[in-house]
Amino acid sequence: MTVALFVPCYIDQFYPQVAIATLELLEKFGVKVVYPPDQTCCGQPMANSGFEHLTHSCNELFIKNFAGFDYIVCPSGSCTLHIKDHLHHEKEEEKAGQIRKRVYELTEFLTDVLKVEALDARFPHKVGVHQSCHGQRGLQLSQMSELVAEPFSKPGHLLKMVEGLELIELNRVDECCGFGGTFCVAEEAVSVKMGKDRVKDHVEHGAEYITGGDMSCLMHLEGILRRQNSKVQVKHIAEILNSKQ
Amino acid sequence: MNNGDKDHAALAQQFNRDEPRVNWHDETLWWVRAKRDKAAHTIPGWEHLRETASRIKNNVLSNMYGYLQQFEENARKNGVIVHWAADAGEHNEIVCGILQKHGINKMVKSKSMLTEECHLNDYLQQNGIEVIDTDLGERIVQLAKEPPSHIVLPCIHKKKEEIGELFHEHLGTPEGNADPQFLTHAARLHLREKFLTRRAALTGVNFAIAETGEFVVCTNEGNADMGAHLADVHIACMGFEKLLPQRKHLGVFLRLLARSATGQPITTYSSHFKKPRKGQEMHIVLVDNGRSVQLGREDFRNSLKCIRCGACMNTCPVYRRSGGHSYHTAVAGPIGSILAPNLDMRKYADLPFASTLCGSCSNVCPVKIDIHDQLYKWRQVLMKEGYGPAAKKLAMKGMTFTLSNPGVYRFAGKTGRWVMGKMPFIVNNKLNPWYKQREMPEPPAQSFNEWYKKNRKAD
């Protein structure tokens, strides 16, 4: 099985350790991982701002980089969802369609494709899970609190396999953190307020770490935590699942 | 309310100046959302019910022409006078005309978001007709000279102390008394006098049944009934999407409406109006006002399935922290943000961006409108048709260029972490909205791409 590693641009630029953890984690399960070095970004920042019509060349590049692999795995629910829902190209529609079907967010790849039932990981801390909306409501990585349906959680399932890790409860299990792409600057006041409220829920419940599947949300929460001089840290779920503390 | 030219972001920022108040607003609406959740979970077939409602409404949207004709015909047979209004202006003229014909210059009105949409109160006032809103929440905002901030809970933005002050000023209640029970009693006495002396009553319509020509009005206070039963002239105004094919379909919607709205099993009153009582005149005004245009927009037509329960507002993390007035339109929140651009793209171009696209709205919606997908789609339409600022477009083009060219991207990344410059982090200064209340991420020594080249390429 050959998997292409799709690294979101902000992870590439700001959080390389998340991509490294993802790579190592996949390799631990015997997966052959290829990193197409010419990748840049999925085009979501433009599309969410209303400029999907300008993402043409970005899509073309994405297809060039990622066509032909068995799977494409990405440590971000949001970028994965964008590709799944919006990757199109009139000349390469077949390839685009294949990519849309083969792209997986990291935790769903671990639970659904690799069917991971045990992990060699240790992280002895109190951890709060931030459910990023695109992963949760878009890719349905876990059950949504609005629906009358059986609860489940793919990231939760994996985190429970980590030795020493204690998951904390939250008052609002899946409230949005307010990152929202360009929303975080276009609607600065509400974005920050949402982030502060999310942080508060975790802190009040004794979290030492806030984790999640989307570094963009965590970057926003981290910005707020650091401004508050809080000791609470953010950590991408790949780092925890790959941790040997 | 005159908000000047301020957009949602600016109005939301204004709202956020008083953080304790934002907390209170958020908690209050979250509490309503929690009540909704509890009510939904008591019904094992909840999701099935939503699906059924959605399908019935889809059927209505696909057969609107036939159902409207059927409804009109049956209503006429019942002795109701039916009017058609192409837009808000016509609607207001029709209502005003009916009142003038009867020489009426004072009217009571129960809850109707449609009349808010059409700005009926202002129009009637300009024509010398006084309107008293009889829904308690609406009466409160009317006294405060404000529009409702929520379609189900019009004065949810007001604290009880503020209501006490308003009542003291307008209804003469003792100063400093903010006891809800006392204030409600005072409002009741005040409104009773209006009910008894008004000859005309206007009500909204929650559901109109094509099969029978009747309509159903849901209230908790019974104010619609009180108004309609005491008046010589009953005018019911409805957007044409309020139709249901048959009476039996009501069961689905009445089970969903109040549970979604407030968590109650059903509204206290679900009153059926079919024909005028002896000596009474009953009118129905069927209003288009952009609805047929929306019906023609493939991507947005199913916004017309909305039953105005307000659940999408209560769950919206942005609405809860920006307040209904920040949407500067009659119907606020997520649903308002997909309805308003249909009426005026320029004026409401900001609203589809007043969302993180978290998707909670679509999940609570009892008729399964894909609200957050439509917000995304409106963004595409608005930017493509040139309703975005030119600078934004240029920035996006620059971004596309960089992201489409790996060489440029790498170079840009190296020379100061490109993302910091463009996406959307500028520099560590006060002009950067990210940095105002958040620290910037610390740029690492090398990108993943660089790390990979060093550590893995040799493999």
Ligand code: SF4
């Ligand atoms: S869009 Fe759905 S949730 Fe929102 S008010 Fe309408 S029916 Fe209710």
